[in-house]
Amino acid sequence: MIELKEISKKFGDTQAVKQVSFSILRAETLVLLGTSGCGKTTTLKMINRLIEPDSGQILINEKNITDEDPDTLRKGIGYVMQNIGLFPHYNIAENIAILPKLLKWDKLKTQSRTQELIKKLHLPDSILAMYPHELSGGQQQRVGLARALITDPPVLLMDEPFGALDNVTRTSIQKEFKALEELKRKAIVMVTHDVQEAFELADRICLMDKGEVIQIGTPKELLYQPINDIVKGFLAGQRLVLEFKVVSIQDIWDYLPEETIDDVESVAANLSIWEAMELLRDSERSELFISGANKTIKSVNFEQLTKAFNRYQNTQQHE
Known part of the structure; x- marks a missing residue:
């Protein structure tokens, strides 16, 4: 253009x-x-x-x-x-x-x-x-x-x-x-x-x-x-x-707990880590339900989110 x-x-x-x-x-x-x-x-x-x-x-x-x-x-x-x-x-x-x-x-x-x-x-x-x-x-x-x-x-x-x-x-x-x-x-x-x-x-x-x-x-x-x-x-x-702000839930998906859940209201995995943290902070709930590929839904709390993000960081720094 x-x-x-x-x-x-x-x-x-x-x-x-x-x-x-x-x-x-x-x-x-x-x-x-x-x-x-x-x-x-x-x-x-x-x-x-x-x-x-x-x-x-x-x-x-x-x-x-x-x-x-x-x-x-x-x-x-x-x-x-x-x-x-x-x-x-x-x-x-x-x-x-x-x-x-x-x-x-x-x-x-x-x-x-x-x-x-x-x-x-x-x-x-x-x-x-x-x-x-x-x-x-x-x-x-x-x-x-x-x-x-x-x-x-x-x-x-x-x-x-x-x-x-x-x-x-x-x-x-x-x-x-x-x-x-x-x-x-x-x-x-x-x-x-x-x-x-x-x-x-x-x-x-x-x-x-x-x-x-x-x-x-x-x-x-x-x-x-x-x-x-x-x-x-x-x-x-x-x-x-x-x-x-630039890393999404999808990026850290493989580092999140394997447990899956059905039939709950969820947010999309293209959410950034920052946005997910804001949702956890601003809402009364202690966990988020995230919908990923193949309609898989994972539950994640603040601690799990942080750990998964840290693991993703380590892989990026070693590449």
């Missing part, structure tokens, strides 16, 4: 991006991760030509983006900014309808699509007549996402989209983001410096440092197959939590 070929960019004497290459598939979320100044936002903005590269090529659907008018290009790409960027003198309905108005959609089409999106994003109808300053940070962020999705673009760029939110609101919106069917068929490039956010939301992560790509891979690959000490060091401080 998107391909970057040896993209470079300098600002004065500073090499912001140096020969960056990667590709993003349809229905994939690639997160650009790294510290401030590593070149991730510059890389993102070159995809919709808010910044022009000094060298290299960017292709979308195998077409070089420099062959297209920048305004036309941007109309086909959703863009969500960190500071949301809602127009304060427009009400919410007008903010969401900016691009449909430029594309000369009729009012009924715009209203119908707006209603569809605010329902999906769990916003009340009453919000459409309100102004940005009347909304909470979480509501504003959902409106910013609705505005980016209104024309159903195949590509979505997100620059620190949840960075301005408090922790509770950010966690809630991240869960909604992961569950939103609308996003599961788009090529998404997201910038963040938040390691846990990257591991929560990414199909693959592109770790950048000093304008260069250090490693691209799935969250598991970065954790268990780091290419060098830079990757190891970047993840070291949060490694255990990250492992809890």
Whole structure:
């Protein structure tokens, strides 16, 4: 869907991006991760030509983006900014309808699509007549996402989209983001410096440092197959939590007790260890029933879960 070929960019004497290459598939979320100044936002903005590269090529659907008018290009790409960027003198309905108005959609089409999106994003109808300053940070962020999705673009760029939110609101919106069917068929490039956010939301992560790509891979690959000490060091401080979030019950299935149970309410084995621990902590029950392959159901408590996870960890470290 998107391909970057040896993209470079300098600002004065500073090499912001140096020969960056990667590709993003349809229905994939690639997160650009790294510290401030590593070149991730510059890389993102070159995809919709808010910044022009000094060298290299960017292709979308195998077409070089420099062959297209920048305004036309941007109309086909959703863009969500960190500071949301809602127009304060427009009400919410007008903010969401900016691009449909430029594309000369009729009012009924715009209203119908707006209603569809605010329902999906769990916003009340009453919000459409309100102004940005009347909304909470979480509501504003959902409106910013609705505005980016209104024309159903195949590509979505997100620059620190949840960075301005408090922790509770950010966690809630991240869960909604992961569950939103609308996003599961788009090529998404997201910038963040938040390691846990990257591991929560990414199909693959592109770790950048000093304008260069250090490693691209799935969250598991970065954790268990780091290419060098830079990757190891970047993840070291949060490694255990990250492992809890990327390892699923299915991964540790063979290390769980053999006892099987029939005819009980169960959860799927694609649940992460972190999610399973949360369920055990938040519910009054002392065990979870997990449904695995061949409809096998196993019962697991906190101690069994921890032991199985530790055994899985040991196998990964020895590989």
